[in-house]
Amino acid sequence: MTDTVEKIAPLVDYIMKNCLWQFNSRGWDRLKQNAGILSQTCEILCGEEPVHETAMDRCYWVDAVILSRAFKTRFPWLMAMTKPEIKSLFKALHEKIDHLTVHGSLNTELTVPHY
Numbered sequence: 001m002t003d004t005v006e007k008i009a010p011l012v013d014y015i016m017k018n019c020l021w022q023f024n025s026r027g028w029d030r031l032k033q034n035a036g037i038l039s040q041t042c043e044i045l046c047g048e049e050p051v052h053e054t055a056m057d058r059c060y061w062v063d064a065v066i067l068s069r070a071f072k073t074r075f076p077w078l079m080a081m082t083k084p085e086i087k088s089l090f091k092a093l094h095e096k097i098d099h100l101t102v103h104g105s106l107n108t109e110l111t112v113p114h115y
Contacts, residue, residue: 008093010075015097018070021063027102027110034097036060037067042090044068046083 015022021037024030036057040050041064052061071078078086102110 004089004092007077007089008096011071011093012096012100014070014074015067016100019063019067022097022101025109026112027105030101030110031098032056033060034094034101037063038090038094038097040064041067041071042087045071045078045090046086 021033022030024033037060040052040057040061043050044064045068050057050061050064052058078089081089
């Protein structure tokens with residue numbers, strides 16, 4: 001198992017067990033939420049200030065603040081990583097979450113075109 005896979009596993013486990021935002025009923029909404037929340041969480045963990053000008057940005061930002069706090073508390077090894085390492089890890093995390101919640105999901109409601 002690679003180092004990235006080993007580091008992603010507990011992050012995925014935490015999200016899948018504790019984050020309700022992953023359960024949106026439309027696939028495209030899930031993809032937008034995953035991108036918005038995970039990218040802003042990554043920015044926060046890298047010491048950057050996410051842009052939260054629109055209502056959706058602010059909604060994602062609130063979830064990102066909560067998730068970043070949980071990750072800092074539960075996974076202190078994250079704070080020992082460099083910014084490029086965190087960004088690389090979150091890119092892989094985002095891909096995994098997209099796969100689990102949309103692309104690899106057996107929930108056919110996610111692809112209903114009239115939703």
